[in-house]
Amino acid sequence: MSRSRVYQWCTWFGEGRTSLGDEPKSGRPKTSTNEENTTRVDELIRCDRRMKIREIALKLEIPKSTVHEIVHDTLGYRKVSARWVPKMLTEDHKLQRVEISQRLLQRCQQDHGDEDTTHIGVGPGGDFQANNNLFDNLITGDETWVHLNTPETKRDSMTWKHPSSSVTKKFKVQRSAAKVMATVYWDAKGVILLDILPQGQCINAARYCSTLDRLKEAICRKRPGLLRRGVMLHHDNATPHSANLTQQWLQR
Incomplete structure (x- = not known):
């Protein structure tokens, strides 16, 4: 308590005040x-x-x-905003993910490997040789559409406004309809390959195999010795990934 406040209370007590509670205040009582x-x-x-x-x-x-x-x-x-989740999973989907995670954990705990594996990897339904550095040999790939013009969000455009400054205006901009397909491959160390299709083209089995050829070249440049140890390719079961042509490329 400040010195002036102490003096004020002493004055009140000298005038006959005996209560430490707040005095009734004037004005309209708060009822709402x-x-x-x-x-x-x-x-x-x-x-x-x-x-x-x-x-x-x-x-x-x-x-x-x-x-x-x-x-x-x-x-x-x-x-608050609702928490964003990638997909709505059923109970079967959740059980499958738990089972796959347990199998992956078991593979990480295995104490043997195969240093003579020379193939780049296999796709869905295949098998891999386990090794001590599982994630060091794991390469993940996926495709995504990239819009040529993505407008700035309202939150991104927020600025500090002084009371005397004018209100800023922002015109509504639609996301561009023009887009390209990008395929990205990465491992624990970073991106290995970014492959972008010409505008208007989509991925198919033949194009995917061609991209895998470029991936193999990129691995030789950026991850020397990794192909000799054996690469495990992690991708989903999209049609270009599970096609016979792709499976033949992976098994060669």
Whole structure:
């Protein structure tokens, strides 16, 4: 407590004050943030998590400022976005992923290897030779569409605004319809190959095998000795990956 505050309390006690509590304050008493309104606001939010403060105020016929105080200060709510997940997995999908993870863990724990493996790897349904440096020999690949023009998001364009400065404007821009297919291969050390198809072309088995040829050359340049130890190629079971032509390339 500051010295001036101590002097103030001494003055009050000298004038006859005996209570340490706050004195009744003048002005209109606060009635909107009572327990009844708090309960009603909480019930509305629990029924509809996306209801806006303006809608709650209209429904309960109380000021928006009061609703804001109840929601944020009294009830402790805050607006958040839903957590993004790549896919909606069924129970079977989850069990399959657990089983695959357990098999992968077992392979990591194996205490033997094959230093004479010279093929680049095999695709879905194949088999690999286990070794001590499993992830050192693992290369992952996948394709994705890359739009030639991706507009800046609203969050990315946020800036600090001074009260005296004017409001910035941003014109709505649609994502470009023009796009190209990119194939990326990487390992624990980084990207090995980035292959981009000409605009308007899609990946097929023949093109995928051609990309694997370039991948093999990139491995020789960027990961010397890796082909001799044996590479395990990790990709999904998309049609170009599981086609007979691709399987023949992988098994050669």
